[in-house]
Amino acid sequence: MADSEVFTNGDRPLYGQRLLPHILREVSKSDPQKPWALVFETSDIFKGFRTVNVRDISNAVNATAWWMHNQLGRSDHFETVAYIGISDIRYEIVHLASINCGYKLLCISVRNSDSGYLSLLEATKCTKFVCSSELLAKGKHIKDLVPNLQLVQLPSFDEMLSGNIADYPYDKTFAEAENDPVLICHTSGSTGAPKPITLTNGNWAVIDNLRKIPKTPGRKNQDWSLFNYENRGCFLSSFPPFHATGMIAMALPLLYNSVIVVPPPDRPATGESCLEIMHVLERHHRTLRGLLVPPTVLEQLVQEPDGLQQTSKLDFVMFTGGPLAPSVGDRLSKVTDICQLIGSTETGPLPGLVPERKNWSYFEWQPFYKIDMEAWADDAFELHPENPRLWRFHGRTDDVVVLSNGEKFNPVTMEAIVQGHPLLTGALYYGQVTETPQNVSNLEAPEDLEAVEEYVRSSLSGHLPQEPTSDGEDLFTLGLDSLQTLEFTNKLKAGLSSHLEVQGMKDITAKQVYANPSIRSLSRFLYGLLNPECGSPDMMANDDTKREAHAKARQNIAFTSVNAKHDANDARLVYLQVDLSQERFGLQPEVFSDLLADTDVIIHNAWKVDFNHTIESFEPQIAGVRRIVNSSQDSCRNPHIMFVSSVSSVGNWAAVYGAHKAVPESPLEDYSVAQSQGYGESKHVSERILQIAAERCGTQVTILRVGQIAGPLHGGGSWNKSEWLPSLVRTSKELGLIPDSLPDVDWVPDEVKAKPAVKILDFFDGIAQAGDRQPVYETAKGVALSKSMAELPSVSGEWMRTWLKQWDF
Numbered sequence: 021m022a023d024s025e026v027f028t029n030g031d032r033p034l035y036g037q038r039l040l041p042h043i044l045r046e047v048s049k050s051d052p053q054k055p056w057a058l059v060f061e062t063s064d065i066f067k068g069f070r071t072v073n074v075r076d077i078s079n080a081v082n083a084t085a086w087w088m089h090n091q092l093g094r095s096d097h098f099e100t101v102a103y104i105g106i107s108d109i110r111y112e113i114v115h116l117a118s119i120n121c122g123y124k125l126l127c128i129s130v131r132n133s134d135s136g137y138l139s140l141l142e143a144t145k146c147t148k149f150v151c152s153s154e155l156l157a158k159g160k161h162i163k164d165l166v167p168n169l170q171l172v173q174l175p176s177f178d179e180m181l182s183g184n185i186a187d188y189p190y191d192k193t194f195a196e197a198e199n200d201p202v203l204i205c206h207t208s209g210s211t212g213a214p215k216p217i218t219l220t221n222g223n224w225a226v227i228d229n230l231r232k233i234p235k236t237p238g239r240k241n242q243d244w245s246l247f248n249y250e251n252r253g254c255f256l257s258s259f260p261p262f263h264a265t266g267m268i269a270m271a272l273p274l275l276y277n278s279v280i281v282v283p284p285p286d287r288p289a290t291g292e293s294c295l296e297i298m299h300v301l302e303r304h305h306r307t308l309r310g311l312l313v314p315p316t317v318l319e320q321l322v323q324e325p326d327g328l329q330q331t332s333k334l335d336f337v338m339f340t341g342g343p344l345a346p347s348v349g350d351r352l353s354k355v356t357d358i359c360q361l362i363g364s365t366e367t368g369p370l371p372g373l374v375p376e377r378k379n380w381s382y383f384e385w386q387p388f389y390k391i392d393m394e395a396w397a398d399d400a401f402e403l404h405p406e407n408p409r410l411w412r413f414h415g416r417t418d419d420v421v422v423l424s425n426g427e428k429f430n431p432v433t434m435e436a437i438v439q440g441h442p443l444l445t446g447a448l449y450y451g452q453v454t455e456t457p458q459n460v461s462n463l464e465a466p467e468d469l470e471a472v473e474e475y476v477r478s479s480l481s482g483h484l485p486q487e488p489t490s491d492g493e494d495l496f497t498l499g500l501d502s503l504q505t506l507e508f509t510n511k512l513k514a515g516l517s518s519h520l521e522v523q524g525m526k527d528i529t530a531k532q533v534y535a536n537p538s539i540r541s542l543s544r545f546l547y548g549l550l551n552p553e554c555g556s557p558d559m560m561a562n563d564d565t566k567r568e569a570h571a572k573a574r575q576n577i578a579f580t581s582v583n584a585k586h587d588a589n590d591a592r593l594v595y596l597q598v599d600l601s602q603e604r605f606g607l608q609p610e611v612f613s614d615l616l617a618d619t620d621v622i623i624h625n626a627w628k629v630d631f632n633h634t635i636e637s638f639e640p641q642i643a644g645v646r647r648i649v650n651s652s653q654d655s656c657r658n659p660h661i662m663f664v665s666s667v668s669s670v671g672n673w674a675a676v677y678g679a680h681k682a683v684p685e686s687p688l689e690d691y692s693v694a695q696s697q698g699y700g701e702s703k704h705v706s707e708r709i710l711q712i713a714a715e716r717c718g719t720q721v722t723i724l725r726v727g728q729i730a731g732p733l734h735g736g737g738s739w740n741k742s743e744w745l746p747s748l749v750r751t752s753k754e755l756g757l758i759p760d761s762l763p764d765v766d767w768v769p770d771e772v773k774a775k776p777a778v779k780i781l782d783f784f785d786g787i788a789q790a791g792d793r794q795p796v797y798e799t800a801k802g803v804a805l806s807k808s809m810a811e812l813p814s815v816s817g818e819w820m821r822t823w824l825k826q827w828d829f
Contacts, residue, residue, distance in 0.1 A: 036229030039197055039221055041081075041120055041190040043274050048078035056273045057109055058254060058306065059282045065296040066576040066589060068304070069281075072109060074274075076181060077116075083183030084117035084175070091172045092148050095122035098201050100144040102126040103174070104159060104262075105152030106285040110177060111261030112270035114150065119202045120190045123148075124218065126204040127262040130158065130499040132214060137162050139213040141169070144204055150174050154497060198222045205264040205365050217264075217365045227268065227368065228275050234388050236373060241386065242359050243371040244268065246310070246336065248276040253309035253335075256281040256297060258289030258317055260501075264365045265340055269312055281308065286494070287534055288502035289313065291320025291327060298330045299576065311337045315344040316502065322348050331356055340369065343413060346381065353380040362413070375410075382410035472550065473543040479511045480539065491539040505530050512546070519550055600626070600644025605651075616655040622648055625664040631699050638702035645706040649713045652720075660720040663710055667727040669703040671695030687711040687723070731823050738826035746827045753829070 047054060052075035059070045092101060101123040103114050111127065118125040126144050128137065140146070141162075148170045151159030156173055163171045175183065192200075199220050206214040231245040240246070247255055255278055259266035273280050281297060283289045294317060301308050311318070311334060318337060321327040331337065332355035340361035352358055358380040361369035371386035382404055385391040393401060393411060404410035473491060480488075483504040484495065500508070513528045520528075527549055536542040572595045575588040596615070599606035607615065627641055645663070652659050673683045673693045683693075687707065694704035713719040731739025739746060752758045 034194075035231060036225050037194045038225065038228055039119075039190075039192065039194055040116055040202075040224055040271065040274060044074070044078055044081065044116060045187065045190075047274070048074050052078075055252060055279045057280045057282050058301070059109060060284045060297060060300075063284045063287050065284065065293060065300060066572060068300060068589070077109075077113065079185040080110075080113045080177065080180035081116045081120070082185045082188050083180045084113050085120040085188035086184040086186070087175060087180075088117055088121045088123070088150075089188070092121075092123075092150075092170070098122060098124050099148065100124055100126050100146040100204065101148045101150060102128050102141065102144075102146050103150045104128045104130060104155055104162075105150075105174060106154045107260045107262075107266070107283075108152075108177070108285045109270065109282060110152065110174060110180075111267065113177075113180065114174065115203060115267065115270075117188070119200075119221075120188045124201040124204055126206075126216065127267065129206070129208075129214075129260075129262045130155065131501055131504075134165055136214050138165055140206055140216055141166055144216050148172075155499070158499065194221070194225070198225065203267065205262075205267065207365065219264075219365075223368070224271070224275075227271075230371065231276075233371060233386060236387060240357075240374040241371065242361075242374045243369065243386070244272060245276065246338070246359070246374070247272050247278040249278050249309050249335075251307070252277055252279055253307050254279045254281050254301065255310040255312055256283070256294060256308060257312040258283055258294065258314070259312065264368075265312070265361075268368070278309075286496050287537075288496070288500075288505060289317055290502070290530070290534070291317050291322070291324055292531060294321055295324045295327055295330060296576075302330075303576075303579070308333070309335045313337070313339060314341050314502075315339045315348075316342075316506075318352065319345055319348045322351050328352070328355055336374065344381075349380050353377040379404070379407070379410055382407075382412045384409050385411075469543065469547050472547045473539060475515065476512070476539050476543045476546065479515065480508060483508045488539065491543075492541075493539075494537050495539075496534075496537050502530075505533050509533055516546070516550070600647055601640035603647075605647070616651060617657070619655060619659045620657055621660045621662065622652065623662045623664070624648055627664075627699075627703070629699070631697050633698045635698040635701040635705070638698050642702055642705055642709070645709050649709065649717075649719060652713075653717055658718075658720065660722065661710060661713075662722040662724065663706065665707055665723050665725045666700060666703045667725050668695040668697070668700030669693075669707055669725060671700050685725075730819075731826050733819060733822055739823050741827050746823075749824070749827065749829070 052073065054074045055071055056074050056077050057072045059072055060068075061070055088101070095101075099122075101118055103111065103125055105111065105114075115125050115127075126140065126146055128140060132140070141149075147168060149159060149162065150172055152174050153176065159171050159173075163169045199222055201218045201220055202224075203219040204216050205219065206216045208214065227244050230241075230243045231248060233241055233243065233245070235241060249255075255269075255272075257266065257269035257280055259269060261267055261270055269280055272278055281301065283293060283297060287293065294311065294313065298308055311331075318339060321331065328351060331352060334356050336357040336359050337352060338359040338361060344358075344360065349358060354377070357374050357377065359374055360381075360383070362383065363369040370383075370391065371389055373384045373386060375382055375384055383401075401411040401413055404412070477491075480495070484498050484500055488495065488498055509528060509530045509532075513525055516528065517525060528546070532545060533542060536545045572588055575595065579586050579588055596605075596607060596611065604612040605615075624645065628638060648661060652661055670683050670688060670693045672695050673681075676690070676692050688704075689708070691701075691704060691708075694701045707723050710719070710721045710723060714721040728743070728745070741747075741750075748759070
C-alpha cells in the first residue's frame, strides 16, 4: 500500500491511525524543510543553535536503520535493543530506526544502579546494546556486568547524515502494526527494581488522536494537542529522552505543528539556562510558546532577574513529575497559564482542561472522559471546597516522596540505615515540594587544598553512575544529573557550614557546580571560599577563558534584554573580565601585555551606581581610574582615555556660583561644585586625576559629563525601564496623577549620542585641535561640527510613543 494511502483519507490525515515511520516519510516528501528541532549543542548557549529539519531527521533515520541492519541484523520478532546516550535528538532517531528494523527500543536511564541495569536487561531479554561515544565507558561497564551483551557505538548525528540515506523499507499498515511493541520505558525504581513498560504503535496513535477530543466552550484542552501551534511555534523541553515525557516531546514535531527546542546535552537544564535560551531565541526572532519542564526548573526560573517577564510571553508552562511550590505557582499564574500533567507511563497523561489561572493548582478532568476519582488508589487528592469539578494533589498513600524535579524517592530504606547509628534514636527524610530528600549531617571540613579535594571526592561518592578516572574529568559527562547535583551541593554545604560565614554558604550553589564541573575546579573554588586571605589557586590560563565566556554571556543577555541588534558573538570582539581594583586588572601577565600592546582607546564606562554611599565606598573605582592612567603610560601606544563622567560631578554648581551662570564645559578644580553625595564626588575626583595626568604626563584624556541618555528612536535597543523618566511615567499611571511641573531637560537619543563608540571617536578626532592633549568639547562647538546634533529637533509626541512602547505601556 502506498504511503499516501496509509497517511490520508482523501485530503484529511487519518489522525489516530498513522504510524510514525509513515508520517516521517510523507512529511519529508511534502515539506522537507519543515523545522523539527532547534538544538543547542554546547553549554555555551550564546553560541546559538542548530536548526534540524524533517529532511535531516528522515535522512538520519534511514542511515541509522541501515547501520543497525548491518551491525545488529533485522529482527522478525521484536527483539529488544537498548540505547544509552547523552540527551540529544539521536534518541528519537534510534527509536524510529528501531521500528523500521523490527526492534523495540529500551531507553535506559543513566541514573540506574548496576542492579537496575541487570534487572532491566534480564526482564526485557535484551542482548543488543547501543551507546553514544560520550557514554562508551558506561556501555563497557554494563557489558562487563553482562558478558554476552553485544555492544556497538552509535555514529554521531553528522555521521548519520553522511551515511546511506536511501529509504529503509517499512511497509506495514496501521491495522497490521497497531499492537507491535516499539518502545520500552521504565519506572524510577523508587519502590524496588525499575519496571519495564512496553509501548506500542497504538500508544503513539492515541497521542496523535488527542486533537479530536471535543472542545469545551470557552476552555482549552490540556493534553499533547496543546503543542499544535499556529505558525509552527517552538516549545522547550528539558526532560531527558530516556524519560517517557522526554521521548514524547521529541516526537511531537512529527505529530503536531511545533518545533522542539533541545537544551545542551552536557548539562541538566536549570532556570538560568532556560532563560538564556529564551533570550537567544528572541534575538533570532523565534517565538517560544511553551515550556515543558519539571517543577524545579520553574522554581529556579522565577528567581532569575527577568524570569517572570520572559515567562509572560509564553502561552503556557507545563510541568509534570512532581508538585510545584505554591508560592511559585501563584507568581507564575499572574503572567501565563499553568498546566500540570498527571498519569502513568502506561497510560500517558490524563486529558483535562487548562485550569483558570486562579485555580492553577487544581486538576479539572476532561468532561469527555468521565474520570471516576474513586478509582485512584495510589495518590490522594482533595476536592475544591466550592467547585466539585476541581481536584488537587494532596499526597501519596504509599511511602514514596515525590520531589519537585520529578524524581521519586523511597525514604524507608535510608531512614532504617540512618537510625541504625548508635547515637540516633530515629530518623526522618522529607522532600515534598523540595528538590532533594532532606536530612541533617555534619562532616569534618578540610583546611588545605589536598584535604578539600579529598572532601569533594568523598562527598561525590554515590552520586555518580560511574566514578571519575581523574580529578579533571567532567562530572556531567559521567552522568551527574540535576537531582544528584542538588544532593551533592547540599552535602557540600552541610559539611562546610561550621567553617563559612552566611555569605560563603550562599555562594555554594548548584550553579557553581555547573560552572566548576570537575573535582579539581570545584575544589579550587571551595578552597577560595574557605581561605579568602589566600585566594583561589585556580589562577590558570583556562580561567581567563572561562571568564571570557562568562563576560560574553552577560553581554548577550544585556543586548537581548533591551532588544538590541548587536551581535556579541562577532569574531572581531574579545571579552576580558577585569577587576580595575587589582594590579594588571586581575588579568594574567601575558594577557595584560597583549592588551597594552594592542589598545588605542580606553572607554571607561563602568561605575557603581549608588547614590546613598559616601565617597569612601567608591575608593576601588577611583583607584581603578588611576590604574587606567598607569596602563596608558606603560603602553607604547599611549591609548586615549575616554572617561564617562556624570553631570553630578558639577551638580552643586548653582549653589556655589548661582543659577544664572552656566557650568563651563571645561575642567574644574573646585571640589565644592560636586553634588553632595559619594557618587558625584567620586566622579569629580576621577576627573581631577585625569586632568592632572593630561597636564603632567601628556596622557590623552576626554571627559564626558553625561546626564540623561534617552532611548533609541529606531532599530534595536530600548530605554532602561528603571531610569527616572520611565519610573515617573509608571508611577503616574498607577496613581492616576502627573507632576504639575518638571525642570528643563535636554535629551539626546541613544543613537545620536553613541552610534556606537567608533562614531564618537571620529567626532572627537574632528573637534580636537592638533597637539592638544585635553581639548574642550563644548556643546556649541559640537553643534557647529556635528550634523546630527545640529539637526536634533525637540522631543515630539512620536518620540514619546516610541519610548512608551519600549517601556511596555
